[in-house]
Ligand code: ADP
């Protein structure tokens with residue numbers, strides 16, 4: 398049945414993003430542990446009803462490459478929409494490469510290949526449902542306890558996207574040139590972001606801003622993405638097959 402605020406026991410905080418806070422919760426009726434993401438929205442009840450209607454689409458998503466959705470509801474004094482999803486114990490690829498970096502390690506090509514396969518299969522699934530992800534990046538690629546790799550945070554609610562005012566922080570780095578230019582964008586824009594994500598996981602830091610240009614303003618950076626050659630994956634430990642996979646979009 399539907400997930401409701403009163404049925405949830407707060408366990409701990411999992412993370413924080415531009416849009417809101419993610420917490421680990423226990424859903425008493427089902428005995429499931431879930432990740433609850435809370436986003437402050439427009440207080441207009443009509444807007445909120447629309448967001449909840451659009452989010453209901455997530456219930457129809459059923460794939461081993463997509464984080465499961467359990468339900469969404471109005472939360473915390475009615476200015477917050479919370480959505481409950483599958484808890485991925487391994488955390489995000491960003492969490493994982495940050496841990497690797499702190500230990501002085503790197504993520505090898507075998508793992509990159511598994512990431513690429515899972516993300517592509519997840520995107521094929523979403524695209525078959527006529528959904529463009531729009532926010533592929535390492536923090537939106539999650540890993541389960543078993544090591545399965547799944548996508549989360551895709552754009553199913555236009556109203557939610559409008560409601561969370563886009564601030565110029567971070568996410569733009571993954572935006573494909575055609576999006577920056579304001580052209581219609583399609584599934585290919587997600588593939589661009591996958592390439593950038595693979596480079597980031599492999600080198601333990603974002604592909605953009607490019608090496609040697611750390612202090613670009615957001616405008617210079619967007620200009621760089623549109624004008625300069627596409628970023629590539631580098632390193633002696635990376636095969637030509639992998640380099641070509643990332644280079645040829
Ligand atoms: P962002 O994706 O920009 O980091 P989010 O608010 O979407 O911002 O997520 C914040 C953090 O919460 C993520 O980086 C990740 O570490 C954690 N997180 C999000 N969803 C889940 C989930 N379903 N299971 C486990 N951890 C999660």
Ligand code: MG
Nearest residue numbers: 414536537550
């Ligand atoms: Mg996210």
